[in-house]
Amino acid sequence: MSALPERRLLSLDIEGQRLDGELCLPSGAKGLVLFVHGSGSGRLSPRNQRVASYFHGRGLGTLLFDLLSAEEQAIDELTRELRFDIPLLTARLLGVIDWLAATPTLAPLRLGLFGASTGAASALKAAALRGTRVAALVSRGGRTDLAGEALPAVTAPTLLIVGGEDRVVRTLNRQSGALLRCPHELAVVPGATHLFEEPGALEQVARLAADWFERYLSEAAA
Template identity: 55%
Template structure:
């Protein structure tokens, strides 16, 4: 990461704020997907399926004093992406589920997990508590890495909004085994 000496509003760094269409996003994901989208072998010897995906496994992750619900899909995966959504979203978000299904078809496993309990979602202090969210994300990641079907696979984060800040924070911790972070509309923090 790089911190510019003068960082103002994020808008100062962009000249085009045009919203991308879903079709544009799908096309960009398609272009970056390995050739396995049609059933060809991936670079790691795995084969991505082009047929309908298996339903997600409902999982529960112990994260300190709370149990967090999630949905885990591990096709013959080359890696696993943990979705870290922001305030107002959940593992049931149609957008997150859609993106997860595209990643699954491209040969990546996915974990959509809520970092707050249903009761905590109503506490605005917890919704924006980056340290709490990052700590929970680290616990979720440790749980994920311990799952037999994930052993040895690289793990990445896909963070949106407040979840992007939590993803960046958790990935920056010493000893983190996170291989990549994608931030979509994130609330990154400095310091």
Template identity: 55%
Template sequence: MALNTPVRVPATGVVLDADVTVPPDARAVVVFAHGSGSSRLSPRNRTVAERLTADGLATVLTDLLTREEAGVDAVTAELRFDVSLLAGRLTEVVDWVGDQPGLGALPLGLFGASTGAAAALITAAARPDRVRAVVSRGGRPDLAGDGLPEVRAPVLLIVGERDPQVRQLNAVAATALPALPVPPVLRVVPGATHLFVEPGTLEQAAAMAADWFGTHLA
């Protein structure tokens, strides 16, 4: 049985809430970056995390905003698109994971949704020696801007068939990502809209993510 532990992660000027789940004999760790208006309690990302844990991967689900900031953002939506803020904090979470017994020596991947995908890609560019793989689900990789060409980790972009605008943004972003060490891959989940609420679509995305991490974090 996986051990789930609530923790508090220090970052610049704030402390972030996180949930760490470590299965027996974990072979890698995946840090989640939540997107627009979401949190570590997102049922969608928890579904993905449960699939990864079942495959032997530890997971770290972190709020990149404090409770107070999330309250402000719920009214103004001013922080959810502050990608530089989110990426800076995600990078600090990755550094924190590197200092944790039982996690620090494991290969590390990032899973980002919506604007969290941009934060994940910027962090991958900032920590090329630490981040070994990135998966984006319904993400906005275009918001990573100049960070895209600097990413050195293998990137999987998962989008819904019925999410045409985000599909196009991901297709364009894929052309800006380096082809080394492996070309970025764009996969479309049939019948899925942006939030993957259609029956079976989120499970397909989770399986794709598990396969990608299983391959590139081995």
């Protein structure tokens, strides 16, 4: 039986807020995937935890990080406004990316971003601003349209995963894909809706994403 991944709880001061995260590194990790949550989700989301666990089994490290403080999350639950504040979420994400780059034990790991819903827009904007520091990006049911003018500046190979029954977001992702200049693909999970709650749908997402990250985070891709 393979060893369980090393787990480390983090609390970082980013943009004047204390933000919590969980870092998990399997032995000999092929790369590190930073989860970018959106639309009220966070590091404790069962969906995110399931996908992260699958990544560990594929030899990928993960960092699940809340881009809102506990106080901000409480406000957002009432107003639902901060989850759509893409500039705020992007600034927080850039802070985490820069912290990783400045941490000697983590900086050598090639970095992937896994963005969901509105978090995908922040992931795309951050990837555009940090260039080659981001080696790969996957969007799950992402509001990629909210990345706006940043889309043509993204250089990281990007996979857009959408549900076959999530028609509005599927259309938005097709439109976003037309603006990307980096290597990119659109993957449609048949029969899945926005949250991929159908039997087997989230497992398909995890497999597609892990395949993409393994392809672009491996040493051979460096």
